Amino acid sequence: MRVLAIDTSNLVLSVAVVEKERVLAEMTTNQQKNHSVRLMDCISELLDATGTSPEQLSGFGVANGPGSYTGVRIGVATAKSMAWSLDVPVIGVSSLEVVAMNALGFPGLIVPLFDARRGQVYSGCYRTNGLDSVEVQGKEKIVLLREWLPQLRDMAQGESILFLGEDVRMHRETIAQELGEQARFATPALNHPRAAHIGYAALRRLQDGGSAHELVPEYLQLAEAEAKWLAQKQAGAVKE
């Protein structure tokens, strides 16, 4: 069982080929955001490097958001189209969960976050499930960081809270101010998503089916125009 895993949901581009017992190859960069240009060459390169023909793949895993709308779509459109054309399942894995998996084994709360502008973050709260998976506590959401931090303190009940993600740097001061010693920060090597984690999350869920047609991004928020339109509709200003 070989699985190809992809994450293009933020600045990081990560692609991996994994088998049940072993990661065959993984490539991760954290530099340019031209995922549309680079992704397919990376996949082609990794397939060749592992001697994998596309027909040998038993499934796909992809980070399906939240993140950059365009980035998420490039990953999802690519993974679902490859999976559909090969008639194999594709599994969407939360982009936040992928980062949380970098802290497998951490004894407190694991909080991955991506900046979502205007003081907001995409975030969720995870706990480690042994050493092979993480489990979300409640729901992932887009939330104002200053509202999120007190909620996390309540959930943690004195345990440490580990903040992960490339954008933690931007908010480190705010977090430390609010949570003090309870907030923990990791080495930069644990901040970026690794596609190999997606590969294993996908391997665990492949038997659930994973229809290519049904795979869609999880943006965690409506497009601005839709949100405005809905608000107007609720106010009775427009009729459909």
Added chain:
Amino acid sequence: MGDFVMNKTKTSRYEMRIQEAWEAQKKSGAPVYILGIETSCDETSAAVVRDGREVLSNVIASQADIHKRFGGVVPEVASRRHVENITLTIEQALAEADKKLEDISAIAVTYGPGLVGALLVGVAAAKAISLARGIPLIGVHHIAGHIYANRLVQEMEFPLIALVVSGGHTELVWMKEHGQFEILGETRDDAAGEAYDKVARALNLPYPGGPHIDRLAHEGVANVPLPRSWLEPDSYDFSFSGLKSAVLNTLHNAAQRGETIEPANLAASFQDSVTEVLVEKTIRAVRNCQAKQVLLAGGVAANRGLRERLQARCEAEGIPLVIPPLSLCTDNAAMIAAAGYIKYEKGQFAALDLNGVPGLSLNENEQ
């Protein structure tokens, strides 16, 4: 394309597969089946076309109803729908053509111009299937697609003049042979379709306004004096923003004087100005280029006023005019497959770094 090239000293397995597939197809002499994919604006479309001429299927998942509520196409909403629809649309196109991916000779996809987020979904899907199944990939310019919609109706005769008019573009193109495009003129401001939509809004007509103006125009008399934008005497370019402003001023001034202008007459006068300029510049190009054929393409080709006027003028000039049926004038993937066929014959395939290019020019498209 992008400048990030991995491991280019060695031919990838993918590149070898593509070359082999193309050579095997050429040797076999079997029909060429091209899968077209188009997602440049608000239609998710996939099609299968045989030998660049015969439409086996042409599935169009329109989002028009969704965007109507916003009064125009919202790029983010369009991109979201594309990613939801893309594999379903492609599967349906294959099913309706009674073909499987193993029957497909190449995948042709629109890579510009258009909305970048929307283009990227089609391009990503096309590249993904191309790599997964070893099927050659072809990048198609959207306007080339509109022009080649004509070949699905009637064989092209060169040299020819194509008038491409839609919500996004207004272009006069000269073609000396297959796959060669020379833009003689284009709009310097609004596209013709855009001007229609703006005038329609001023007349309180629903979105999209083009068809409503066209209908109203046929009920009215062109008796409101409006300018014709000819630009420099030898120019083939267009400009519609002045005309649009003149319409808005006419409405505004009348309202200030407490008069009403019959909307049908204003629509007729506006349409008269637009079509006169479009048609006369086309006929001048026909004479200068000694064209043997005129093609009308793009969504505005559905406009009755434009069709009638162009038909009458082409008849008077004794030059054949080809107008595809409406289903092939609006954005669709069959036209992309038809244009892709020309590149297929020449072996002009795109690499895996093909990107969506929102402002792609027709000349850039020529490698």
